[in-house]
Amino acid sequence: MVDQTLHHTDACVIGGGPVGLFTVFQCGMVRIKCHVVDVLDALGGQCAALYPEKPIYDIPAHPSILAGDLIGQLEQQAAPFNPVYHLSQQVVGLTRQDNGRWLVETDKGTQIDCAVVIIAAGAGAFGPNRPPLDGLAHYEGKSVFYFVKSREAFRGKRVVIAGGGDSAVDWAVSLSEVAASVAVIHRRPKFRCAPESAARLQDLASQGKIDLVVPYQLSALEGDTASGQLNTVRVADLDGGLRDLPADILLPFFGLATSLGPISSWGLGMDKSHITIDQGTSATNVEGIFAAGDVCTYPGKLKLILTGFAEAAQAAHHAYPFVYKGEHLHFEHSTSIGVPA
Incomplete structure (x- = not known):
């Protein structure tokens, strides 16, 4: 079904895997609303599609957790912030508008007007060989x-x-x-x-x-x-x-055939098939576009889910000035503020 609706939001997250879902949570904690686009028909990326019943051993505070259970808990964590998910569709267009905001377009006709774009696409769109x-x-x-x-x-x-x-x-x-x-x-x-x-x-x-x-x-x-x-x-x-x-x-x-698809033509700094980012901010070379997770790289990068989680937090906090222009983000721990309404 073609969605001809023009959606308005703060951030468009490209990728609904574990890092994309945690990005929604981190954005929510700083009052950034998100729409999420993913090429698969369900959330979770490779964790859900390839090995939902395999245990992961390096998630903090979880000596062992099944990949599918991790995705379920990340969805639950993001749920209070009411993200809007656009599944089974691929982002094919990204345009800077006259007002400085971005227009994201998918192959199903979905259009998303947003202040920032956060790419958490893992290895990109993938399918089996x-x-x-x-x-x-x-x-x-x-x-x-x-x-x-x-x-x-x-x-x-x-x-x-x-x-x-x-x-x-x-x-x-x-x-x-x-x-x-x-x-x-x-x-x-x-x-x-x-x-x-x-x-x-x-x-x-x-x-x-x-x-x-x-x-x-x-x-x-x-x-x-x-x-x-x-x-x-x-x-x-x-x-x-x-x-x-x-x-x-x-x-x-x-094995899998993976591709960044149209993302590779957006003028982003690239190192082979990865997007280069500033390690301290998760910002790409294009203002208002951030990246987190396996899709991005920098010197000393470790391809771990927990590394992607940290990059998601950096992206959310440094996206704040693009959403709330002129406002200063006062950092507070979740133990102090709880989960904002």
Whole structure:
């Protein structure tokens, strides 16, 4: 549905991942209202789309928290400030208006008039690298999935996983506990993952709980194309020998294709595929545009969620003069002011 409404707000946050959500909270704490745009159909970025059930261990005060739970708590934290979310759309235009404010436009026709723009787009818009298989589209979203949102959805299923990285190995280990069978296809015997994960995979294979199909690669899919239900995944070895694997589900984990898209053409200072910012303010080289999280860089930058949280706080506080011109922001701790109405 095309949204032809012109929205007016203080800040437009580009990116609805963990850093984008925390940006909303930090902006709210200094009375900056936010609209958020994200290309995905749900909030949370890669935490929600790729590994909602995987634990994160480096969030302060949480010895361990599932990625999906982290996103839920960040949404709850931002909720008092009534952010407006524009999901399933990509920002395609950014124009400086005569009054000095910005006009943000999306591919769905949404227009957002704002004083500042805060880019928290992570690695940019992302999507899976799809295997070159005939008829693949018939099965996508029905029995071929690129992300796992809930392992319970695969309970009792015959699961085939293709890939040799962390995602492939971690999900093979996890799904072996609930699936009827798990087969892992990889082009070589050595896996590109954490050593302890590789050891666990080999241990489960030796127990017969995982079938390691190596060295093989995907060759073809068979099933009911009308319903999108797989029944066989055909693989080929390096000599062209074929093998059929019974399958209800195929999970191809061949990495992500990421792109900043139109953001890279906005005249921002760039270091390869990252936006350069001032570490003390999170400001870009363009006045009124800030960046936080994995999308930005500076000397000594650490790509951690907690680093992005700090950058979000810097962006919110230094965005204040653009929203409230002529006013001085008096810094106060949250323990003193609570959550402003």
